[in-house]
Amino acid sequence: MTLASLTKPWAPMSYGFLDASAKRELRRKMIKAVCVPGCQMPYASREVPMARGWGTGGLQVSLTLINPRTCVKVIDQGADDSVNAASIRGFLARVSGAPVTLDTLQADLIQSRHRIPEEILREDQILVLQVPNPEPLRGVQPNMSIARQMHADADYGRMWLQLYEQIVRSGRVMQGASYPSMVNGRHVMTPSPIPRWDVPKLHMAQHLTILSAGREKRIFAVPPYCRVEPLVFDDVPYRVEDHGKLVCARSGAKGYFMNEIPQADGSSTFEISDSQFGVKAIQHRMGEQTHQGETWYKDGELSK
Structure with a gap:
């Protein structure tokens, strides 16, 4: 036996850029997040070749899940051709050798910033959402230690009060993107800054959704066929953006965001x-x- 036989050939980087230790931790945290839907799991967010706040959380999840047969799609607020989407898509392909696509139906892994595709996702697809601020209680409780205790106690009274005050002052709930939602009847989460239009797409969806905040070092998930219910009062129904009557100037399509x-x-x-x-x-x-x-x-x- 020689020392050379016990070592692996030198490589400039690990497959998928992240080292094996980082991938193991992310896989463990993703499994925990799936087991406790909507609950934030802390993880040691690694450095990746892009600035924090530009999708590092979603990128780390994608790098952990990807393999050479994974067909990848990356979108930025609905667009496949933005600088951020094209850069992330190119990086994922370069470090993994995985094929890329623009078609939602062909993708196995979809990384998205602030939108869920209009076409219904299948059971074998995974949606990764980038999240800038994973804490829904931050607006009503800036002390994160107290906010986490409130999550543990399922104490969301202040959030209900905030929604009530919006109705009293404006006649309707003014919360737009990142609408707080109850997951599996237990944890309130912020579903990334997706518009209200997209929140109902998470309810009892067939696909797995993983939400990751690299800057805040938090990860949470919505498993398939899981209840996701926006916080609403019985006499004030949940309303999505009024885009149903708008017509696309390029395609003539109607009834979409x-x-x-x-x-x-x-x-x-x-x-x-x-x-x-x-x-x-x-x-x-x-x-x-x-x-x-x-x-x-x-x-x-x-x-x-």
Whole structure:
């Protein structure tokens, strides 16, 4: 036996960039997060070649889950072609050799910043959401030690009071993105800064959703077929953004979440936020062969 036989050949980096110890820890924390839906799990967030706050949490989860056969899709607020989405997609492909795609239906792993695709995800797909601030109680309790004790006691009275005050002052709940939601009837979580439109997509979804905050070093999850219920009062129903009647100026599609595009004359036009779904709608309109999956919404109404 020689020393050379006990060592591995030198490599410039581990597969998938992260070292084996980091991946083991992340896998353990992901399993714990799945077992206790909505509960934040601390982890030792590693350095990756991008600034904290730009998706390092989601990137570490993706690097842990990826393998050479994983088909990867990365979107940034619905767009596949933004600088952030293209950079992360290129990095994942370079360090793993995994194929990439823009099509939601072809992807095995979808990393997203602040949006959930319009097409319904399958059981064999994983959605990784980037989270800037994982603590839903921060607005009502800035002391994180006390906030964690409140989570342990399921003490969410201050959050209900905050929503009540919004109704009293404005006549409706003013909370937009990051709408606080009860997961599995126990933990309140912030579902990343996704719009209210996307929160119902997490309720009893077939796919696994993992939410990770690299800067805050917290990870939590929504397992498949798990209840995710926005905090609402019985007499004030939950309302999504009123985009059901908006029409996409490029594709003519209607009934989906739209981006508003200001025009020089002061007016606005609208485009589908999910860029690849908008491309499919354009191809379908032009008579090209394309496969559009079932969508969460139809004509602005939740279909599932």
